[in-house]
Amino acid sequence: xxxxxxxxxxxxxxxxxxxxxxxxxxxxxxxxxxxxxxxxxxxxxxxxxxxxxxxxxxxxxxxxxxxxxxxxxxxxxxxxxxxxxxxxxxxxxxxxxxxxxxxxxxxxxxxxxxxxxxxxxxxxxxxxxxxxxxxxxxxxxxxxxxxxxxxxxxxxxxxxxxxxxxxxxxxxxxxxxxxxxxxxxxxxxxxxxxxxxxxxxxxxxxxxxxxxxxxxxxxxxxxxxxxxxxxxxxxxxxxxxxxxxxxxxxxxxxxxxxxxxxxxxxxxxxxxxxxxxxxxxxxxxxxxxxxxxxxxxxxxxxxxxxxxxxxxxxxxxxxxxxxxxxxxxxxxxxxxxxxxxxxxxxxxxxxxxxxxxxxxxxxxxxxxxxxxxxxxxxxxxxxxxxxxxxxxxxxxxxxxxxxxxxxxxxxxxxxxxxxxxxxxxxxxxxxxxxxxxxxxxxxxxxxxxxxxxxxxxxxxxxxxxxxxxxxxxxxxxxxxxxxxxxxxxxxxxxxxxxxxxxxxxxxxxxxxxxxxxxxxxxxxxxxxxxxxxxxxxxxxxxxxxxxxxxxxxxxxxxxxxxxxxxxxxxxxxxxxxxxxxxxxxxxxxxxxxxxxxx
Amino acid sequence: xxxxxxxxxxxxxxxxxxxxxxxxxxxxxxxxxxxxxxxxxxxxxxxxxxxxxxxxxxxxxxxxxxxxxxxxxxxxxxxxxxxxxxxxxxxxxxxxxxxxxxxxxxxxxxxxxxxxxxxxxxxxxxxxxxxxxxxxxxxxxxxxxxxxxxxxxxxxxxxxxxxxxxxxxxxxxxxxxxxxxxxxxxxxxxxxxxxxxxxxxxxxxxxxxxxxxxxxxxxxxxxxxxxxxxxxxxxxxxxxxxxxxxxxxxxxxxxxxxxxxxxxxxxxxxxxxxxxxxxxxxxxxxxxxxxxxxxxxxxxxxxxxxxxxxxxxxxxxxxxxxxxxx
Numbered sequence: 036x037x038x039x040x041x042x043x044x045x046x047x048x049x050x051x052x053x054x055x056x057x058x059x060x061x062x063x064x065x066x067x068x069x070x071x072x073x074x075x076x077x078x079x080x081x082x083x084x085x086x087x088x089x090x091x092x093x094x095x096x097x098x099x100x101x102x103x104x105x106x107x108x109x110x111x112x113x114x115x116x117x118x119x120x121x122x123x124x125x126x127x128x129x130x131x132x133x134x135x136x137x138x139x140x141x142x143x144x145x146x147x148x149x150x151x152x153x154x155x156x157x158x159x160x161x162x163x164x165x166x167x168x169x170x171x172x173x174x175x176x177x178x179x180x181x182x183x184x185x186x187x188x189x190x191x192x193x194x195x196x197x198x199x200x201x202x203x204x205x206x207x208x209x210x211x212x213x214x215x216x217x218x219x220x221x222x223x224x225x226x227x228x229x230x231x232x233x234x235x236x237x238x239x240x241x242x243x244x245x246x247x248x249x250x251x252x253x254x255x256x257x258x259x260x261x262x263x264x265x266x267x268x269x270x271x272x273x274x275x276x277x278x279x280x281x282x283x284x285x286x287x288x289x290x291x292x293x294x295x296x297x298x299x300x301x302x303x304x305x306x307x308x309x310x311x312x313x314x315x316x317x318x319x320x321x322x323x324x325x326x327x328x329x330x331x332x333x334x335x336x337x338x339x340x341x342x343x344x345x346x347x348x349x350x351x352x353x354x355x356x357x358x359x360x361x362x363x364x365x366x367x368x369x370x371x372x373x374x375x376x377x378x379x380x381x382x383x384x385x386x387x388x389x390x391x392x393x394x395x396x397x398x399x400x401x402x403x404x405x406x407x408x409x410x411x412x413x414x415x416x417x418x419x420x421x422x423x424x425x426x427x428x429x430x431x432x433x434x435x436x437x438x439x440x441x442x443x444x445x446x447x448x449x450x451x452x453x454x455x456x457x458x459x460x461x462x463x464x465x466x467x468x469x470x471x472x473x474x475x476x477x478x479x480x481x482x483x484x485x486x487x488x489x490x491x492x493x494x495x496x497x498x499x500x501x502x503x504x505x506x507x508x509x510x511x512x513x514x515x516x517x518x519x520x521x522x523x524x525x526x527x528x529x530x531x532x533x534x535x536x537x538x539x540x541x542x543x544x545x546x547x548x549x550x551x552x553x554x555x556x557x558x559x560x561x562x563x564x565x566x567x568x569x570x571x572x573x574x575x576x577x578x579x580x581x582x583x584x585x586x587x588x589x590x591x592x593x594x595x596x597x598x599x600x601x602x603x604x605x606x607x608x609x610x611x612x613x614x615x616x617x618x619x620x621x622x623x624x625x626x627x628x629x630x631x632x633x
Numbered sequence: 634x635x636x637x638x639x640x641x642x643x644x645x646x647x648x649x650x651x652x653x654x655x656x657x658x659x660x661x662x663x664x665x666x667x668x669x670x671x672x673x674x675x676x677x678x679x680x681x682x683x684x685x686x687x688x689x690x691x692x693x694x695x696x697x698x699x700x701x702x703x704x705x706x707x708x709x710x711x712x713x714x715x716x717x718x719x720x721x722x723x724x725x726x727x728x729x730x731x732x733x734x735x736x737x738x739x740x741x742x743x744x745x746x747x748x749x750x751x752x753x754x755x756x757x758x759x760x761x762x763x764x765x766x767x768x769x770x771x772x773x774x775x776x777x778x779x780x781x782x783x784x785x786x787x788x789x790x791x792x793x794x795x796x797x798x799x800x801x802x803x804x805x806x807x808x809x810x811x812x813x814x815x816x817x818x819x820x821x822x823x824x825x826x827x828x829x830x831x832x833x834x835x836x837x838x839x840x841x842x843x844x845x846x847x848x849x850x851x852x853x854x855x856x857x858x859x860x861x862x863x864x865x866x867x868x869x870x871x872x873x874x875x876x877x878x879x880x881x882x883x884x885x886x887x888x889x890x891x892x893x894x895x896x897x898x899x900x901x902x903x904x905x906x907x908x909x910x911x912x913x914x915x916x917x918x919x920x921x922x923x924x925x926x927x928x929x930x931x932x933x934x935x936x937x938x939x940x941x942x943x944x945x946x947x948x949x950x951x952x953x954x955x956x957x958x959x
Contacts, residue, residue, distance in 0.1 A: 058648060175896035175941075201954045203896075203945065209889060211957040241957040252696055263947060269692060271685075271909035271955070274948045275934070340653065 045361065049354035057346030065339040072331060085305060087247060088317040091255060092307040094243060098150050099311055102215040102233045103194055105144055105154065109231055110219060112140060115156070118164075119219055119228040134164050141166035152212050152234040153205065156219065157184065159229055171206040178204055187216035187230045196311050198263040199237045211237035213265070240266060250323030260312030262286050285316055294321075360388040364395060376403040416593060419586050432523075439493050451492065458488040466516055472594075475622050476543065476550070477509035483518045483541065490526055497536050498526060504543040511550055512620045514590055520583035521554040521601075521613050529558020529611055548619050549599075557610040566603045584613075591617060667700045670919050671722040672912075673715065673732035674705035675759065675804075680834070680861055681888050682908045685955045686758070689912025690731075697920045699728075709801055709834040712736045719743045723750050729919040733758040736803045741765075753922045757915040758908075760805045766930075767922055770914045772906040773933040774806050777885070778813020778859075780938055784902040785818075785855045785883040792823035793854040796846055798863040800834040810859045810885070827853065832863040836890075839866020847874050854881065861886035864903065868894040887939070887953045895941050902940045905952050910934045 109115055114136045125133070141154040145166045156164040157178050178184055181204065186195040197214040212234035218227045244255050244266050256267040262282045264270055272278040281295065285306055292305040305317040322328075360383045367380050376399055380392040436459055443451045465482035480502070487500050522539060530537030540555045561569075570588045588601040595618050605611040672690050674683050687703050694701035704722060706714035712735040722730060723746060730752050734740040737760070744765045747754050756766035785795065795818055799807050811829060818824050827850055832839035839862055847853060847870060856871070858864030864884025868891070871880050877899050884891060884903045894900035911934050918928050939949055 062652075173896070175898075198947070200947070201945065201950045207893075209892060209954055211954065238957050251698055270951050271689070271907070272692070272913060274951060275907050275910040277910055277913065336653075 044358070046354045046358040049357060050350045053350030053353065054347050057343060057350065061339050061342045061346065065335055065342075069331070069335045072335075073328070076328075076331070084249060084253075084317055084319055087249070088255070088305050088307050088315055091244065091247070091317075092309060092315050095240060095257070095313065095315065096309055098213075098235055098239065099196060099215070099309070101148065101150065102196075102235055105148075105151070105233055106194060106215060106217050106231055108144075109141075109154070109156075110217075112137070114140065115219070119158075134162075135168070137164050138166060138168050142168075150236055150239045152202070152210055152236040153232075154234075155204075155232045157230045157232065159227065162229070165205070173203055173206045173208075176203050183214040183216040183232065184230050187218045188227060190218070191227075192218050192220055196259070196313075198259045198261075199240070199265045202234055204232075210234070211241070213237055213240065237266075244268075249317060249319045251320075253317070253319035253323060255315065255317050256280070257313055257315050258282060258285065259314075265313060285314055360385070360392070364388075364392060367395070371399055371402075376400075376406065412593065415589065419590050419593070435493060436489055455489060455492050458485040458492075461485045462489065472514060473512045473620070473625070474515045475509060476504075476511050476513050479513050479515060479518060480504055480509070482516070483522060486519050486522065487539070490522075494526075494531075498530060498539065499536055500539040500541070502541050504541070505545060508543050508545060508550060510622050511545075512622050512625060513550070513617055514594060517587055517591070517615060517617075518552060518554065520587050521615070524584055525554055525556035525558065525611065525613075529556040529560070531558075533558045545619055550617050550619050552615040552617075553612060554615070555610065555612040560607040560609050560611055561603075561605040562607050563605075566605050569603055570601055587615075591615070667698055668728040668920065668923050669700045669702075669725070670694070670729045670731060670916060670923075671725065671727045672701055672703045672757075672915065673719050673722060673730065674703060675715065675733045675735045676707065676709040676711075676834070677703070677705045678707045680709070680886070681955070682861060682886050682906070686908035686912035688955070689909035689914075690916055691912075692909075693913040693916035693920075697916065699916065699920060701916065706735075709735060712739055712801075716740065716743050719747070723747055723752065726750070727752060728923050729753040729755065731755045731757055731915040731919050734761045734805065735759070735801070736761075737805045737808060738762050738803060753919065755915055755919045755922065755928075757911050758806060762805075768918050768928045768930055768932060770911055770918060770932040770934065771806070772911070772936050774809035775813040775816075776933075777904045777906065777936040778810035778815075779817050780813075780936060781810070781857050781883045781885065781902070781904045782814040782817030784904075784938060784940075785857060785881055786821055786824070788881045788901055789821075789824065789855050793821075794825045794827050794850065794852055795855045795857065796827045796850070796853060797829040797857050797859065798839055798843060798867045799829050799831050799859045800863050802831045807859055814857050814859075832866055834860065834862055836862040836866040836869075839863040840869050841866075843867040843870035844874070847871070847876065847880070854879075856880060856882050858882065858884035860884075861888050861891065864900065865890045865894065868899045872897065872899050889954075892944065892953055895939070895944055898941070902938055905937045905939050905949075907934045907936070907952070909955070 114133055118130075118133045118137060137156070141164070145151050145154055153170075154166045155170075156162075158164075163172055172178065182200075183195060183197045186197075194215055194217045197216070199211055199213050201209050202212045202214065203209055215233040215235070217231045219229045219231050220227055240257070244257070245268060247255050249255065254268045257265040258267075259265055262285075264273070264280075264282075267273060267280065269278055269280075273280055281304070284293065285304065288304075288306055291307070292303065295302045295304065301321045303319055303321060305319070307315045307317075309315065364380055367378050370378055378399060380395055382389040382392045382396075436455065440452055440455050440459075443455065462482060462485040465478050465485065484502065487498070487502075491498050491500070518541065522541070525539050530539070537556055537558050540553075542551075542553045542555075544551050569584055571585065584601065591600045599616045599618065602614045602616075603611065604614075672687075674686065676683050677687070683705070690701055690703060693699075704718045706712075706718065715735040716739065719730070719732065719740075720743065730747055732744075732754070734744070734756065740761045741763055744754065744756075744761050744763070748765055754766045756769045756771070758771050760766065760769050760771065789795070797811055797814060799811060801807060815826060818826055827846075830842045830846065832842060839858070843856065843866060846856075856867050858867045861884070864882065864886070865888065868882055868884070871877060871882055872894075874880075877897065882894075882900050884894075884900055885906070887903060887905045891900060891903055895903065914932055914934065918932065921928050937949065937952060939953065943949055944953055
């Protein structure tokens with residue numbers, strides 16, 4: 036037998052179904068909610084990153100705008116204008132005074148702005164004004180050859196923003212700066228008078244960018260419009276060719292970013308353009324976006340396992356609770372099976388189980404009642420059979436008959452002896468009927484005929500009888516020895532006490548699937564009270580004969596049901612008529628049925 | 634029936650158990666304990682070279698997600714302290730040790746005990762006498778020495794006398810650089826190497842040595858300084874003696890002092906290594922080794938010749954001025 040075909044206990048079925056249900060719903064829910072939270076976290080991270088880049092952009096813009104503002108303010112400063120316009124006409128003392136004023140002005144700006152490293156003017160004639168009065172030019176550096184200087188000249192008054200670089204022009208200083216340079220012009224715009232140099236301390240940008248958190252491997256870099264690196268945390272690796280950066284792709288990009296898939300990890304480049312040509316690029320690794328991914332997975336797994344554990348526990352408990360009353364019922368049933376019918380199942384709480392228990396209780400009590408009934412009936416049956424047997428071989432009848440035979444033999448009435456003896460013999464043979472309960476009516480007729488013959492011979496002309504039986508009935512069946520007690524009763528209680536001869540009439544007819552026998556006599560009859568006690572009496576101080584009648588009635592009812600049996604009608608002085616009803620059972624049909632059911 | 638039932642319960646328990654097991658497997662696969670790597674450097678305070686190298690180490694540790702701690706004596710000459718520190722490091726049972734040997738011979742027992750403890754070993758910058766490390770990542774010092782010698786030779790007169798100011802005697806970098814320098818200069822017609830002098834990696838000592846040398850050998854035409862303090866010390870002496878341009882100086886490494894010497898014309902050229910790359914590759918190689926990949930036994934990082942003309946190019950700025958400072 037396959038295991039799937041085995042009988043499963045309800046408990047395990049319920050439990051396993053629940054577990055499966057819990058398992059799948061929990062897994063599904065966890066999967067979905069994990070996905071949702073992951074994407075939510077990812078979106079947050081992405082918008083955070085983008086916000087971060089925007090912030091960086093805004094900050095850098097602020098610094099550059101600040102420098103531009105300073106450059107504008109400087110150009111509009113009257114001292115500067117005067118100095119530039121008329122430096123050749125002024126006396127050295129006045130010039131020195133003007134320079135000091137301008138230097139003072141620069142100094143005040145620089146002090147107020149932490150991000151500004153220095154502000155200088157390099158005049159055409161080699162003059163130099165710095166925000167610090169003691170600053171000296173680096174003698175080994177040619178200022179006019181510096182890229183910021185040349186570009187400012189080329190751009191004729193437009194501001195030029197350099198990439199990050201080391202500024203070596205001041206003696207003893209090598210600072211990383213971003214330079215804003217711009218040519219200053221006098222009254223005639225075509226004639227350049229000098230270059231204004233404002234250096235932004237690169238440390239402010241460097242610090243801001245290096246502190247950004249874009250995951251373990253994410254970073255931000257900045258390039259200028261020519262693709263030169265302004266800031267890159269791995270600049271040294273790039274120059275050593277240990278790493279490459281997608282500078283070309285960033286320069287050409289118009290979408291605001293792209294995704295690079297490399298070594299199984301995808302990097303997201305998020306690009307922001309500044310209005311002075313720099314590009315700020317945030318690079319972050321997709322798998323780092325959700326930085327507490329592991330923790331999230333762990334908490335989801337823990338929650339899921341908890342759910343599962345609880346689910347399993349509940350399933351077991353629930354299934355046990357559900358099946359416990361059933362198990363109890365089953366235990367009780369087992370006891371009933373063993374034969375203990377004095378059992379009451381407590382009625383439980385749930386409707387189904389209590390209904391079941393109630394029905395079970397009713398059923399058990401019914402069974403018990405039926406059992407008792409069967410036992411009574413069986414006992415009665417045994418008793419009635421004994422009675423029937425006794426009726427067949429009534430010792431008095433036998434004794435009287437034999438006495439008559441002896442008497443006839445003494446009188447040498449051989450013919451009568453032969454007649455009576457053969458009638459007695461046939462009577463017994465008919466009553467034996469191979470031990471069968473049901474016999475053909477023909478046999479019963481033979482029985483009663485022989486009985487009547489014997490009685491007629493004993494009582495001489497006192498008894499007359501007529502048998503009016505439809506021969507069609509002969510092949511139907513009847514219980515054996517039904518008629519003899521009735522006839523006996525008719526003789527002993529009807530005719531025997533009557534003066535003169537009496538007649539017994541026995542008829543048989545087929546009516547509506549029933550067979551009706553009638554035994555009528557014209558004896559002394561009975562009163563109504565007597566008639567009523569006739570069928571219910573069961574021994575006691577009643578005469579043996581009336582026991583026989585009650586026995587016949589009960590045997591019929593036992594065999595064929597309460598619809599059948601005897602009914603008496605009697606009138607004192609006129610006679611008694613007893614009607615006997617049995618179902619019409621044909622001997623052939625009966626045999627066929629028995630043949631069907633071996 | 635009984636066994637069938639228990640079978641069912643086992644299956645019921647087995648499913649969550651399998652899920653848990655799978656999850657644990659996934660986690661352990663995805664997130665192993667960060668590997669611990671100890672980096673032993675020759676000095677942590679003295680020289681910019683080591684600061685930049687440590688910067689490279691930190692960049693790599695961040696990128697590869699490893700736990701790195703850097704140990705090293707304050708000054709290069711403190712070899713005993715370095716040995717002691719490395720012995721301490723072995724006791725911590727790191728997943729790998731990345732180290733630069735302060736001495737070519739004295740570090741041999743330390744390196745042996747690292748290997749004996751079963752710890753993967755990567756040597757950076759300076760090796761030891763013997764084949765102990767799984768990989769050596771360093772500047773090709775012999776080649777760098779040759780570059781320095783070529784730079785100097787171009788500027789020397791036909792018959793020239795040259796001195797070598799070295800640093801700590803016995804380290805492999807010093808030995809190889811000197812060999813490189815000698816391999817070129819000894820081939821040069823009429824060139825005499827008057828000797829190798831040891832500054833012990835200290836500028837002051839290099840200055841004193843050079844002062845004495847210049848007094849004793851007024852006919853000296855060129856000096857090779859084999860590391861940064863040696864070069865700066867020698868440069869100071871040349872400057873103070875008013876021999877700028879007369880005694881040619883070619884040095885190693887970079888610092889603000891060297892930049893000034895370059896601008897002043899005292900220092901003709903300097904051979905700049907790439908310490909950032911060495912530090913970065915040291916960690917990268919160690920990570921590969923821990924993960925069981927094959928690593929190349931020798932990785933040479935290149936060196937760059939820097940002189941007055943190319944010192945402010947975009948690429949060289951970052952080498953000469955590695956840090957953004959106020």
